[in-house]
Amino acid sequence: MIVTPAGRWTSRIWLALGLVFLYLPIVALVVFSFTDSPVPNVWAGFSLRWYAKLAGDDEIRAGLFLSLKIAAATASAAVVLGTLAAFSLERFGRFRGRALFSGMASAPLVMPEVIVGLSLLLMLVSFQRMFGFPERGMATIWLGHLLVGLAYATVVVSARLRDLNPQFEEAAQDLGARPTQVFLLVTLPMIGQSLAAAWLLTFTLSLDDVVMSAFLSGPGSTTLPLVIFSRARLGLDPTVNALATVVVAVVAVFVIGSSYLIAVRERRRQRQQQAALKGGG
C-alpha cells in the first residue's frame, strides 16, 4: 500500500479530532469540579468545596450504595446467564427455537429502553395483582437491568467462544473428561478474561441506567442515576461534576489496572499453551 504524507496527516488529524470529541466532556467535568465559583462552568480558582459538599450529600450516598448493590447483583447474574446463553448459541449447533433464542438474546442491545422498561413493569404489575408480589424496588430494578446485561454478556462471551480453538475442548473429551469437567477445567479458564470483561461491562451499564430504573423503582429505591438525572434536568450542579470526577478516577484506575493484569495473565497462558503444544508435537 502506498501511503502519501497527506494521507497520513489526514488520518492523524481525524483520529485526534475524534478523540478530542470523545474526551472533551470528560475533561470539562473534571476541570470544573475543582472550580471555586458558586456558578458552575466558570473557572474561579482551585477549590475542593464541591467535594466537601459531595461527601455530605446523603441523597447521593444512599443512591450510590443502592446502585452498587444492584449493579453487583446484575453483573453476577448476567455473566452466569450470559455464559449459558453464549454456550448454547456457540457450542450446541442447531436446536429447536434457536432463531427465536438468538433474537431474544440480542434484541435488548438495541431495543429502546422505554419499551423494555414499560413492558416489564406492566407485566410485574399484573403479576402483583395476581399473586401479591413482587413489590417495586431493588429486586424489580435488578430484573430490568439483568435483561439488558444478559444481552451484553452474551455478546462478549459469544465472541470469545467463537475465537476459541475447539481443539482444546475436543482433546479433553477424547481423554475421557465428562462435559462438565471439560467446561470447568478447559473452557472456563480460557474464557475467564471475557467473563471478567462481561461482568465489568454489565456492572457499569447497571450503574448508569436511568430509564429502566425509573420505570421499575418503587418508593425509597432511588438509584444514583435517578438522583443525578433529576438534578441535571434542573441545571448544572458542580457537586455532580465532583461525583463525575470520582467516577472517572475509579474507572481509570480499575480499567487500567485490570487490563494490565489481564495482559500479564494472557501472555503467561499463551506461553503455557505454546509449551504444551510443542511438548505434544
Added chain:
Amino acid sequence: MKPALVEGGAGERPRWRGLPGGRRLVIGMPYLWLLLFFLLPFLIVLRISFAEMDGATISNLVSFADQDLVFRLKLGNYATIFQDDIYWSAYGRSLMYAGVTTVFCLLIGYPFAYFMARASAAVQPLLLMAVMLPFWTSFLLRVYAWKGLLDAQTGWVGRLLIHLHADHLLLALGLIPSAGEFMYSPFSLVLGMVYTYLPFMLLPLYATLAKLDLNLLEAAQDLGATPWQAFWRVTVPISRSGIIAGSMLVFIPCVGEYVIPELLGGPETLMIGRVLWDEFFSNNDWPLASGVAVIMVLLIIVPLAIFNNSQAKVARA
C-alpha cells in the same frame, strides 16, 4: 462424500451431547428466562394496548351498535394515536433525528474506524482502548457535561462556535433558536446523540475493517483501479456488515431515546420516548402508553430484523 461431510461438518458439535439432560438445562435456563421476562411482557403490552383504562369510556360507547361497540372499544387507543397530530409528529421527528444521528455517526465514524484499522499494530490497541474507555464512565454524566460545554457565555464549545461565527450558519439552517444560543435545540440534541452513540458505530466498523486483507487493495490497484475506486469497490463492500450493524446499533435505540432529548433537547424536539413517558408517568394512561410502544416496535421491527441478521453474519465471518 456426503457422510464424510456430515461427520466433518458437525464433528465438533455432538460431542457436547454426552449429557443430554445437561444440554437441555444449559439452553433451557436462559431461554426460559428470556421468554418470561422479554417476550411475555411484550405480549402483555400488546394486550393492554387494546384495553381501556377505566369504565367511563365503556359507558360512553354503550349507545353504539353491538359490532361497532366492540370495535371501538378495542382500538380506542390506536384511534387516539392515529387521530392526534402530536403522536404522528413525534414518531416522525424521532425517526428523522435517529436517521440524521446515524448519518453523522457514519460520516465521522467510518474514516475514524478506517484510519484506526490502518494505524500501526502498536497503536491500534491503544486507540481501541481510547474508544472503549468513555463507555466505562457514566453516559449520563457525559451527556450532562454537554450542557455546560454548549453554554454560549461560558462553555468551551459554545464560545468556540461563536468565535467561528458557526452560530449564524446553524441559525440559517434553523437548527438553533437564535444566534448565540445552542442549548435545547435540534443542534444540541443531535450533537448529544452523535456523541453518545459514536462508539457503537466505531466498534463494529473497526471490527470489519481490521480484518480487511490489504492484498486485495493492492490487487485492485495492480489491475488499474485508482485508490478511490479501490476504496469504493473493495473496502466499502467488505465492511458492509460492519456498516449495517453499526447503523442499526445507533438508529434503533435513538428512535426511542429519552434521556438525551430530555437533557439537551428543547420544546420543538419532542420525541416519541418522551411522549410514551408522559402518557405513562404524568397521565397514568397505561393502555395509551402501551399503544405508543406497540407502534414504536412496529416502526423498528424491520431495522431490528436487519440488525439480527447482520449479527449472525458478523458471527459467521
